[in-house]
Amino acid sequence: MGAFDGKVAVVTGAARGIGRAVAEKLASEGADLVVCDLQSEWLTETTEAVRGLGRKVLPLAVDVGDSEAVNACVAEVLKEFGRIDVMVNNAGITKDTLLVRMSDEDWDAVLRVNLKGTFLFTRAVARPMMKQRGGAIINIASVIGLIGNAGQCNYAASKAGVIALTKSTAKELASRGVRVNAIAPGFISSKMTDALSQEVRDQMLANIPLSCFGTPDDIAKAVVFLASEEAAYVTGQVLSVNGGMVM
Template sequence: MLLQNKVALVTGASRGIGRAIALEMGRHGASVVVNYASSQGPAQEVVEELQQMGVKAIALQADVASSEECSALVQKSLDHFGQVDILVNNAGITRDGLLMRMKEEDFDAVINTNLKSAFLMSKAVVRPMMKSGGGRIINVSSVVGQMGNAGQANYVASKAGVIGMTKSIAREVAPKNILVNAVAPGFIESDMTAGLKDSVRQTMLSHIPLGSFGSPEDVAGAVIYLSSELSKYVTGQVVAVNGGMYM
C-alpha cells in the first residue's frame, strides 16, 4: 500500500494502459478519478472493479484536448474528493501516415490530444497541489519520442514534446514539492497496437532483449513508483518501460 490517503486522476483510464494504472493506484490505496473521453460504460466498469476492492472511485467524462473540459475535470475531482495528489496524463491517440500524406488535421488532433492536454491538465492541477503541500504529475510519453519513427511525425512530435514539457514544468514546480516525471513505454499490448501487422510485430520483437512485448501492468508499475514516496528524490526524469529496446 504505497498510496494511502492519496487521490489519483488518470486521463483516458477506461482501457489499456490508463485502466491498468487506475486499477494499480486503487490496489495501492489511492482513491481514483477515472477519466474517459466519450463512452461511459467501460469507465464505469473500471470504477466498479475499484469499488469491489474497497477503493473510492468516480468516472468523469472530459475531452482532455479542451481547456474548458480539463478545468471542469479537475474542479469536479476536487468537489468529489477534496484534493488531487497525483495526475497521470495518459490519454493519447495515433493518426499515422507518411509526411506527404499526413493531413494537417491529423497533425493537430494528435498534438492537441497527446501534448496540449498534458499542458492543460498540469495547469489545472498545479494550484490545488500547491495548496495541499505538493503532488505528482506523471506524463505518458513513448520510446518513439526519443527515437523517432517513420509514419508518425505527429505522434513522435507529441511524445518528444511531452518529454521536454515534463523537464520544464519539473524545474518550475520543484520548489512547491510537485514532482513531474514521464514514462516512455516501448511496445505494449493494447488496443492502440492491436492492429499492427505480424511482420512489424516480428521486427519489433527482434529489438527487444527481454524477448516479449510489455503489458499495461508493466507501465502501471513504473507509474506507481513515480507516484509514491519511493521516488521522492526523482523529478524531471523519463523512465523507460520497454524490455530493453534501444539501450
C-alpha cells in the same frame, strides 16, 4: 494498508489499455480514483474494478483537449475529494501517415490530445498541488518521442513535446514539493499489437532484448513507483519501460 491510503489520483484515458491498468494498480495500493475518458459509459469496467478493490471512484467524461472541460473536471475533483495527490496524463491517440501525406487535421488532432491535453491537466492541477505542498504528475510519453518514427511525425513530435513539458514543469514546481516525471513505454501489448501478423511481431521482437512485448501492468508499476514516496528524490526524468529496445 497501502502506500496510497488517503491519496487521490486522477487518470486520463482510463477506459482501457494502459490507463485502466494504472487506475487499477493505484487503487490496489490504496488510492481513491478519478477516472476520465471521452465518454462515461466507456469507464464502466474500470469503475467497477476500482470499486471492487474497495476504493472510492468518480468516473468523469472529459475531452483532455478541451480547456473548459479539464478545468471543470479538476474543480469537481476538489469539490468531491478536497485534494489531488497524483495526476497521470495518459490519454493519447495516433493518426499515422507519411509526412508528405499528413493533413493539417491529422497533425492538429494528435498534438491537441497528446500534448495540449497534458498541458491543460498539468496547469489545472498545479495550483492545488502547490497549495498542498506536494503532488506527483506522471506523463505517459513514448519511445517514439525519443527516437522518432517514419509515419509518425505528429505522434513523435507530440511525445517529444510531452518530455520537454515534463522537464520544464518539473523545474517550475519542484520548490513547492511537486514532482513531474514522464514514462516512455516501448511496445505494449494491446488490441493493436494482438492483431499484428506473426511475421510483423517477430520483426518487432527481434529488436527487443527482453524478447517480449510489455504489458499495461508493466507501465502501471512504473507509474506507482514514480507517484510514490519511493521516488521522493526523482523529478524531471524520463523512465523508459521498453524491454531494452532503446538504451
